[in-house]
Amino acid sequence: MAEATSWQKEQFSRAYVLAVATRGGYTLADWNVDKDGVDVTLRWKGLMVDFQLKCTQSPRAAKGDYVFDLDLATYNKLRDPERSAPGYLALAVVPKTLDKWLLHEPERLLMSCHTYWAKLQDEPPPTASKTTAIHLPRCQTLTINSLERMFEASRQHILNGTIEGGLA
Template sequence: MGEPATWQQEQISLAYVLGVATQANATIATWNVDKDGVDVTLKRDHTLVELQMKCTFDPQLLADGTTHTFDLDVATYNKLRGPRRTAAGYLGLVVVPRDVDTWLEHSLDSVLMRCSGFYAQIQDLPEAEGGVTKRIHLPQHQRLNSFGLDVMLEFSDERLWGPRASIGEAIA
């Protein structure tokens, strides 16, 4: 089949984040229009995070070889970083092979997705000034997986409510 169409990249990025959310015991809502710069909202235990999902088969890396970059349009960047958001805003980047036929591998007992996801916190970053795009850094250690979702949800919760007290501190 060859190089993917834009709609295929969008669909695989949404499938990827749905799989991550399901594994992490979170629910997901998708938006039919992303006028607020958001493709999906993830929720667990009444805490929300919102992501703008992107997909690439041609990932750009910094010279360190461990940090992906993505040029996000300034309008979306500024929507995701807004200080009055109730759900923290993130960029999710799913990296896929160039050949769409290799994205999924089916066997009798499994389906393997050949892609990986990374995230960058956009929430509370400085406003973008000038330009059409803002270059976002997505370190490879910021994996869009269950652990990464835990980190995002904890940030979102603490941003609204402050650090949680441990049980011993709450009793004292």
């Protein structure tokens, strides 16, 4: 059973986020350079949320959560409290067999996956030296409802920001 290539995983996770965002009425900006630890940014009414996207066919589980080892550079960029947009990790979990990722039917196309999320902004500094284990609770699936809550958290982050020199 062949493992999907990294570009296939990346594109599939982007397709999932694009589908959910489109259905929710959000716009998606796709970054061609990942220097800020962000693959895509979603926008809605002037609010933004940033995502680092990952995809796996072999998820690691611990205590009911999925666990993903994220490199420290990306983790530190996404956890930075001074970010203007909250930083999230989104992990798409797909079937082991690439042929089962999509189901074509006469009236629909079904994606066989679930995507889970974890908010990393304001998380504590890492204790490891190369990667840090991010826990993604199985109850935190990336849905239209969870995106609504993320945008509300973005709004609250702006409202609770410190005002210095007339800027929030």
